[in-house]
């Protein structure tokens with residue numbers, strides 16, 4: 352039986368004026384809308400008590416397993432105001448399937464694709480006025496699931512809480528797209544063979560924060576991780592996948608080895624590549640191979656991709672061997688074109704032959 356998300360209206364929603372003020376400068380991840388969807392799971396009853404409720408704090412027992420053993424997973428997706436005024440999600444089925452794979456890895460219960468999408472649609476419907484209509488703005492959605500059982504033994508929780516809330520997001524690059532600098536760490540890794548690198552779980556992020564600090568100490572915006580076994584192969588950034596463009600017109604991204612997060616944006620770019628005369632290639636990329644190719648000019652562009660920032664040019668790579676400027680250090684042509692193509696699809700400005708956009712009626 353599919354879950355129903357009936358709405359219990361927030362008796363104290365923000366006024367139109369308050370909402371307009373927030374939407375005039377939403378930033379990222381700092382403001383939250385008036386409602387959220389929730390559901391509970393128990394071993395005995397499965398999923399139940401699903402509803403849209405007023406946005407607000409959880410009552411959580413101090414012994415809740417998530418607070419001790421980090422049994423938690425999440426998703427990140429966006430609702431986009433379309434050129435015709437309607438609202439649509441980008442490939443929500445992909446997020447639902449990844450949520451299922453993450454749940455399996457973290458020994459959390461499965462949620463059906465249809466239920467997952469209903470829970471997201473229900474929040475967007477309740478807070479439709481919060482979907483911004485300015486260029487590159489969107490309503491960021493954060494579905495997540497965690498072990499809420501109060502129990503200190505180490506085993507999968509028998510009580511689990513699901514929630515999806517929404518947060519208006521401004522243009523990621525408020526003053527235009529700017530290439531970022533990357534520190535390639537060999538001191539820290541984010542994922543190991545057999546570990547949780549391919550799951551979207553909070554623990555991966557906790558483990559990556561110190562490497563982000565290391566990057567900042569080296570004057571870089573973001574950190575790039577190598578593989579956990581040899582520390583010789585490019586994996587990804589803390590929250591974005593990586594691509595490079597070669598003089599042979601190849602669009603290359605590290606192949607999925609089980610420790611790389613399978614981004615929806617990554618997957619979409621692989622599919623779009625041929626439209627730009629590029630051959631999509633998934634293979635192992637050596638760190639040394641990358642810096643040498645950047646120095647030699649056979650890799651002309653490097654970029655990162657993910658839901659939050661779409662496509663982000665990388666202008667500089669840095670590690671203990673030196674600093675490597677990618678091309679001219681400015682945003683490359685292919686990077687800019689792919690970024691524009693994705694945004695045009697997401698905002699309904701071009702036809703959608705792949706059927707990626709999911710309208711919310």
Ligand SMILES: *Cc1c(COP(=O)(O)O)cnc(C)c1O
Pocket residue numbers: 427551587588589590591592612613614615616617656657658659
């Ligand atoms: C979410 C995430 C990405 C990007 O995935 P998208 O589905 O494109 O947003 C990449 N790497 C990590 C570690 C992530 O958590």
